[in-house]
Amino acid sequence: MTTNYRAFAVGLLLCLSSSANSVDLVINRDIDYESLSRNTLRSIFSMRMTQWPNGKPIRVFVMGDKTSQHADFSKHVLGVFPHQLRRAWNRQIYSGMGQAPMKVNTESEMLEQIENTPGAIGYLTEDYINERVRKLSVE
């Protein structure tokens, strides 16, 4: 029993700590959305959906596969592992069916790109989000 409680407490702690650092979906302010569905997000981040309903190109920004931000976004928002997403990109890139997302190295760079690139979409932790980008909820 004790072990069970301990495991539960550790699990709870892990959940809390990861949600404290969790990332949110952000887009360039010119895209007029308040929320997007998880299925639409999956199409966007697997690089299969290439334009917003107003016809503007979608510019996808991601951080490295092994960063905690990318892992968190993949697993908790999209519901897939980073290696699955990477494979989906590779399948498109090397068959001529699609392109790779743009990679940024830091959250500051992510913020700058989302702010300045029309049609941009990415993710940021709470601390980096400001009024120059639009934070979206996931349906």
Next chain:
Amino acid sequence: MSVYGSSPLNKCWAMRLLALLLLSVNGLSASQLDQLDGALQVHGFLTQAYVKTTENSFFGDSQDGSWDFRELGINSSYRFTPSTMASVQLLSRRAGEMYDGSLDLDYAQLDSTIYTADANRVGIIVGRYKNPFGLYNDTRDVAATRPGIFMPQAIYWDRVRNMVLSNDGAQLFGDMQVDEHRFSIRLIGGKTPIDENVEKSYLNPLVDPEMEQDGLTLGGRLLYEWDGGRFNLAYSSAQLTLDAETSMLPDGEIEIDYRVLSAQYNSGSWSLTLEYMQEPLNYSGFGGVMDAGDTTLDGYYLQGTYRLWDDLELFARYEESHYDKEDKRGKKTAQRLGLEAHNFYSRVSTLGLLWEVTEGLIVRSEFSQVDGTIFLSNLENPPPNERSRNWNLFSLLVSYSF
């Protein structure tokens, strides 16, 4: 004659040129490469494998340990508008005696989305495109996307790779998303680049077969994905007819049907894949000599992978191929055609390890135990009855992609 492949001189400089191109492109920073907000992209890959077999030759002179399995590719894509993209890939592939490493145009296509609404779209692709067969055919030469060092031969034959690899023609595609369900359809029509591997697999190399396609390859794939790819189900099919000339027999015709049923379940850390292939073959003409060759080939594989850590994956695979689906151990076919039974089936058990060192660098190692010789190439092995029924295969692969 082959559309692919060319002179030995060509193959040497092709590999060097491509390697040089890959290295120089890779030396540039991502921002220099991804010009125009990522609308223009350049990607590539370099793969080198080592293959050792106890008996028989597979991807080179593998009994002595072969380094003759090497793949270099470079591609570029440009998105003119969100709905129009052009892409081209050059490939140099050395695969033992089957492919000599000369430079091939892997694909060169223009892709236009005619209708789009959210995740739904309808479009057309024209040019040379990779055929969307099964789960892996369109990126079968890219180590980072393959389910192992070698493609499961039960479905994705290397000895007749060009028969299903690509098409010169048009492809219609449509995607539809309804809640968690995604339906995708691809319809293909075009000419298949036939090569010597195909010619010398469907007819005995001793009769110097030369083949030309009669009409077009028609086919396609229906794919259903549930919950972002947690479960995938696909049916693929293609039909083609080859007109053949030989040095000994009257002319003839070979009708080939190729059908694949695919199912895959992906959970976060493990995945299970099953693919089943059926290929009815029908010989006509040849003065009736080849009528005994009529058959329905089939094969399947079951692969399970388990991710131990973020970057380390284990897999196990079992596959079976049969020259005649009614004769799983090849005995009846052996009697009919007067060859040893092991030439008409294969059963392979494989254990493998994948290590993703970085985002672009992977290392794979695999061991297979094989009973049967059906997928061995006529181009790199002695006559069928001199091949060994039981053999083992060890391989190691390093691949870098960007």
